[in-house]
Amino acid sequence: MKSNPKSARKSIPVYQPDLSGNEREYVLRCIDTNWISSRGEFVERFEKGIAEYVGVSHAIAVCNGTAAVHVALVGAGIRPGDEIIVPSLTYIASVNPIMLCGATPVFVDSDPKTWHVDPDRIRAAIGPRTKAIVVAHLYGSLADMVTLREIADEHKLVLIEDAAEALGSTLNGRQAGSLGHVSSLSFYGNKTITTGEGGMVCTDDAVIASRMRKFRGQGLCAHREYWHDEIGFNFRMTNIAAAIGVAQLERLPAILEAKRRLAQWYAEDLAGCNIELQPEPPGVVSSRWMVAALVENSAVLAAVRSTLAAGGVETRPIFAPIHRMPPYAPVHGRIPMPVAEDISSRGLNLPSWPGLTREDVAHVSSLVRRAIDEFSLAVPHRVNIESLEVKTMPVGAPRSAVVA
Secondary structure (H helix, E strand, C coil): CCCCCCCCCEEEEECCCCCCCHHHHHHHHHHHCCCCCCCCCCHHHHHHHHHHHCCCCCCCCEEEHHHHHHHHHHCCCCCCEEEEECCCCHHHHHHHHHHHHHEEEEEEEEEECCCCCCHHHHHHHHHCCCCEEEECCCCCCCHHHHHHHHHHHHCCCCEECCCCCCCCEECEECCCCCCCCCCEECEECCCCCCEEEEEEEEEHHHHHHHHHHHHHECCCCCCCCCCCCCCCCCCCCCCHHHHHHHHHCCHHHHHHHHHHHHHHHHHHCCCCCCCCEECCCCEEEEECCEEEEECCHHHHHHHHHHHHHCCCCCEEECCCCCHCCCHHHHCCCCCCCHHHHHHHEEEECCCCCCCCCCHCCCCHHHHHHHHHHHHHHCCCCCCHHHHHHHCCCCCCCCCCCCCC
């Protein structure tokens, strides 16, 4: 009996790392030399490599991306009672460290044209206790850092760039992670390069760098052994993790090329379909960490994700607005943020790892098209979307099908 080629098709995860370089060799070197904790050659090599790639004076390795945001806040001098402006449409790791510092997040809505934090809303949110702005780059695209830097400098605020999802992206030729006063990176297993778990904080400010390094290592004094004059955390990266990071960094250009190529494949395959891929703002070259897209409404989203899941394709939803989540909703939940809520209600991430083949992308795209077409046939008399403002197709774009 002949096998059905369709039933034999492999499943396609939304992401998986590529460990086909020197990762194994470098990890075994750590084991063979017994340098497996937070001291060893690879931590320093990884820090130096990231600093050179991003274009900053200081890069300090930490244990994960959330710790990187936390260290950045402490390094910037954030104290209890301070207010930190942050977008609601981001991953919660951009916000939880604000609370852990004893500060208060002030949520703002997004710009419908970019999906990123709206600079005009940031201006309106600045108050006497505002000390910093945390800007989260979404899915490889970049926020308007030129305008945001102007706002921060005008009001003497620290601009913290959460570039966890944007390593390799550029704005006017400058690398993500070099556009704020201090920045954080993540190397979780699904990031553009990975260490399994890991993060990095970057800055050109020597004072901030010194504070971040001290806070990362239990508040240890730089010039006195086992003497701690401040309370810190153990946020250090292991030499084994850094060894994986060094190997990944060696192949970053090839990884970025592959990811941008597959994003272009999606754009070609979905052209003319009632779906909008995340826009690339002027001056931005996105790493395309995740191929993110909007469909017409939440019902279409459910149909697309169900069809892809049945076809062995994993997807994930766009982040939910944080101001609506239980830890934050009692204080912030009544604040209307229609753009963030709209994008979240009908957005998804498609498989985006660099090893995807042209055939894989074509298969995923065909399932997306089929789901949208079948939904349209099943619901012929839909509500007039022109009357629903931000509740339906597409954010900040004409009501016709758009693929950016």
